[in-house]
Amino acid sequence: MLKINLDFSGGAEVLFNNIKKRQLSLESEKKWTLRDFLQYMKENLLTERLELFIQGDSVRPGILVLVNDIDWELLGELDYEIKQNDNISFISTLHGG
Amino acid sequence: MLKINLDFSGGAEVLFNNIKKRQLSLESEKKWTLRDFLQYMKENLLTERLELFIQGDSVRPGILVLVNDIDWELLGELDYEIKQNDNISFISTLHGG
Amino acid sequence: MELTNREIARYSRQIILPGIGVKGQKRLKASSVLIVGAGGLGCPVSSNLAGAGIGTLGIIDYDNIEITNLHRQLLHSESSIGKSKVESIKNFIANLNSDVKVQTHQVLLNSKNALEIITKYDLVVDASDNVATRYLLNDACVLENKTLISGSALQMEGQMTVYNYKNGPCYRCIFPKPPPPETVQNCGDGGVLGAITGVIGSLQSMEVIKVILDHDDVLAGKLLLYDGASCSFRTIKLRNKRQDCDVCGVTPNITKLIDYEQFCGMAASDKDSGLNIL
Amino acid sequence: MELTNREIARYSRQIILPGIGVKGQKRLKASSVLIVGAGGLGCPVSSNLAGAGIGTLGIIDYDNIEITNLHRQLLHSESSIGKSKVESIKNFIANLNSDVKVQTHQVLLNSKNALEIITKYDLVVDASDNVATRYLLNDACVLENKTLISGSALQMEGQMTVYNYKNGPCYRCIFPKPPPPETVQNCGDGGVLGAITGVIGSLQSMEVIKVILDHDDVLAGKLLLYDGASCSFRTIKLRNKRQDCDVCGVTPNITKLIDYEQFCGMAASDKDSGLNIL
Ligand SMILES: [Zn+2]
Numbered sequence: 001m002l003k004i005n006l007d008f009s010g011g012a013e014v015l016f017n018n019i020k021k022r023q024l025s026l027e028s029e030k031k032w033t034l035r036d037f038l039q040y041m042k043e044n045l046l047t048e049r050l051e052l053f054i055q056g057d058s059v060r061p062g063i064l065v066l067v068n069d070i071d072w073e074l075l076g077e078l079d080y081e082i083k084q085n086d087n088i089s090f091i092s093t094l095h096g097g
Numbered sequence: 098m099l100k101i102n103l104d105f106s107g108g109a110e111v112l113f114n115n116i117k118k119r120q121l122s123l124e125s126e127k128k129w130t131l132r133d134f135l136q137y138m139k140e141n142l143l144t145e146r147l148e149l150f151i152q153g154d155s156v157r158p159g160i161l162v163l164v165n166d167i168d169w170e171l172l173g174e175l176d177y178e179i180k181q182n183d184n185i186s187f188i189s190t191l192h193g194g
Numbered sequence: 195m196e197l198t199n200r201e202i203a204r205y206s207r208q209i210i211l212p213g214i215g216v217k218g219q220k221r222l223k224a225s226s227v228l229i230v231g232a233g234g235l236g237c238p239v240s241s242n243l244a245g246a247g248i249g250t251l252g253i254i255d256y257d258n259i260e261i262t263n264l265h266r267q268l269l270h271s272e273s274s275i276g277k278s279k280v281e282s283i284k285n286f287i288a289n290l291n292s293d294v295k296v297q298t299h300q301v302l303l304n305s306k307n308a309l310e311i312i313t314k315y316d317l318v319v320d321a322s323d324n325v326a327t328r329y330l331l332n333d334a335c336v337l338e339n340k341t342l343i344s345g346s347a348l349q350m351e352g353q354m355t356v357y358n359y360k361n362g363p364c365y366r367c368i369f370p371k372p373p374p375p376e377t378v379q380n381c382g383d384g385g386v387l388g389a390i391t392g393v394i395g396s397l398q399s400m401e402v403i404k405v406i407l408d409h410d411d412v413l414a415g416k417l418l419l420y421d422g423a424s425c426s427f428r429t430i431k432l433r434n435k436r437q438d439c440d441v442c443g444v445t446p447n448i449t450k451l452i453d454y455e456q457f458c459g460m461a462a463s464d465k466d467s468g469l470n471i472l
Numbered sequence: 473m474e475l476t477n478r479e480i481a482r483y484s485r486q487i488i489l490p491g492i493g494v495k496g497q498k499r500l501k502a503s504s505v506l507i508v509g510a511g512g513l514g515c516p517v518s519s520n521l522a523g524a525g526i527g528t529l530g531i532i533d534y535d536n537i538e539i540t541n542l543h544r545q546l547l548h549s550e551s552s553i554g555k556s557k558v559e560s561i562k563n564f565i566a567n568l569n570s571d572v573k574v575q576t577h578q579v580l581l582n583s584k585n586a587l588e589i590i591t592k593y594d595l596v597v598d599a600s601d602n603v604a605t606r607y608l609l610n611d612a613c614v615l616e617n618k619t620l621i622s623g624s625a626l627q628m629e630g631q632m633t634v635y636n637y638k639n640g641p642c643y644r645c646i647f648p649k650p651p652p653p654e655t656v657q658n659c660g661d662g663g664v665l666g667a668i669t670g671v672i673g674s675l676q677s678m679e680v681i682k683v684i685l686d687h688d689d690v691l692a693g694k695l696l697l698y699d700g701a702s703c704s705f706r707t708i709k710l711r712n713k714r715q716d717c718d719v720c721g722v723t724p725n726i727t728k729l730i731d732y733e734q735f736c737g738m739a740a741s742d743k744d745s746g747l748n749i750l
């Protein structure tokens with residue numbers, strides 16, 4: 001199994017049952033890109049309105065995606081292949097002050 | 098070689114040439130306890146007055162010793178055996194406000 | 195710019211710091227900083243920077259004080275309810291440190307006035323409370339080549355970073371498109387604690403001082419996250435400046451300010467929000 | 473303890489938070505917090521807690537305001553130089569939130585008066601500036617069974633933790649012996665920035681609110697380190713409560729307050745220091 005740690009912050013957790021941190025095990029027969037994983041989240045984890053998280057085949061504007069605290073844009077974005085024990089984070093940016 | 102990362106903060110760096118972070122390689126033929134390492138620091142790294150860092154065979158009161166961000170008291174203190182890539186920290190406690 | 199004897203006494207506890215000294219204190223005195231927003235973040239930024247002896251502070255906010263502000267906007271007072279936020283902060287600073295020059299701008303920052311205000315200052319603090327102002331301010335800072343020290347807060351969380359600093363990314367590099375309006379929550383409808391804005395505003399003040407003094411290790415290209423509920427901090431590594439950024443890229447589309455309320459589909463205030471879902 | 477309509481309006485932006493609500497706001501109102509020290513940490517702690525609606529704040533400091541305080545002790549003003557720090561903060565709070573009861577204690581906290589002052593409050597904030605007061609306060613809080621929210625700052629660094637909370641360690645568990653006087657530097661001779669005390673004081677305020685509301689994840693048994701020079705935070709895991717602790721252990725030696733200036737070999741103020749080496 002491919003074990004990953006998933007966390008949400010900045011309000012993104014509201015779409016996922018208000019759970020900020022969770023561990024997941026993914027079937028490891030196949031390779032998992034972040035693209036695949038977003039699809040998985042959409043089908044298995046999302047508890048609120050889809051369009052508040054996904055737009056097209058990626059996350060909606062205003063959510064940062066990180067792998068091990070690094071912006072996914074530096075790692076290939078949707079094509080990044082998830083590795084054992086990766087920490088995957090979805091951070092909604094804040095605008096208040 | 099036994100590679101370790103050493104860091105100082107809270108003012109403890111003043112005794113070590115004002116360098117907050119450094120990497121060190123120790124001869125790995127022998128085992129290194131923190132007791133041995135303090136002796137090594139005394140002989141090789143200290144640039145200021147000894148008694149401001151060492152008292153008896155341990156660190157002076159008011160300096161916290163950590164291994165990988167954990168208080169050494171939870172790890173056996175002087176008897177802890179240093180492992181490859183350990184982060185060893187000496188943190189002087191602050192009292193101002 | 196010389197320091198008076200009174201200034202040397204006043205700042206003695208920071209002049210003594212190895213990273214500051216008389217030379218650093220003079221640089222602080224010679225500097226001017228624009229603070230955009232006189233609310234939860236703007237209050238601690240204003241008091242910290244005035245205390246530290248920044249020579250000139252500009253404060254921009256169109257708004258007046260309401261009782262619902264006072265739990266977190268801690269430089270205002272009950273007797274000032276209904277009065278101007280920028281004047282309230284100006285009065286506070288006059289009492290704390292009369293050597294600091296304060297310029298108040300009681301206007302809503304918009305595409306027409308932003309550049310002429312920003313150009314007068316060395317650097318800019320984003321202490322605003324809405325998406326449209328954040329994009330406006332970013333673009334204006336890119337066009338005027340000013341570093342932007344950005345903080346934000348909501349509920350029990352805060353975020354802080356420095357944009358447009360030494361060839362680092364701008365806000366648009368990270369967020370090319372604004373979030374859908376229905377996903378945006380502001381402090382009016384989501385709430386926030388004053389301790390959170392206090393932490394973030396103080397962190398922004400520290401970065402302002404480091405930028406002015408040209409210290410290493412300014413928090414640029416990284417985003418700091420503070421979760422007050424667990425007292426945890428994380429620093430995440432952001433992407434580099436994007437070659438194809440609409441405003442700071444090699445061939446920018448945006449070469450003058452646009453209509454940001456239209457671009458974002460949201461008003462440039464926190465008084466009116468979307469569907470308050472997220 | 474009910475909330476007035478004015479209070480419901482005033483605190484609406486924090487009552488709306490999922491972790492607070494009307495019930496939480498009532499608990500804040502019903503609480504009393506003692507702030508020890510009206511300086512660099514005591515100022516942001518006082519304003520944050522008053523803003524948040526803690527019902528009763530006690531503030532203890534024997535000292536009067538000097539010009540060298542004003543770069544970081546941001547609730548005081550130029551016109552109050554020479555006057556009492558605790559009265560200055562009391563005035564500030566009266567302007568910000570007249571619903572908060574403020575009790576001033578213009579005395580030097582010592583072994584004779586500490587217990588009778590501390591016993592009146594639900595919990596205690598250590599915003600003091602010297603070693604002797606920190607040991608005194610710790611022991612008094614253990615004897616009175618009060619949680620101690622402890623912050624400290626020097627130069628560009630700060631530290632924060634919560635002692636004596638839910639069977640966690642006390643200050644003496646971590647530091648059984650005081651540091652040699654010649655290794656101790658205070659803010660008078662080492663300097664400090666107001667942004668640093670602002671960050672730490674705001675973090676302390678957040679922990680106070682969490683302790684009162686009985687939230688999870690209070691920062692006890694851990695120490696938070698902030699290094700402003702690099703904008704980095706670290707949380708370190710501290711030892712557990714020590715069975716053989718002199719004051720909170722199973723068979724404590726210290727069952728009443730001792731002479732802390734003698735125990736530490738240092739005065740209970742930051743006006744007079746050791747050899748200023750470290
Ligand atoms: Zn850009």
Ligand SMILES: [Zn+2]
Nearest residue numbers: 642645717720
């Ligand atoms: Zn103890």
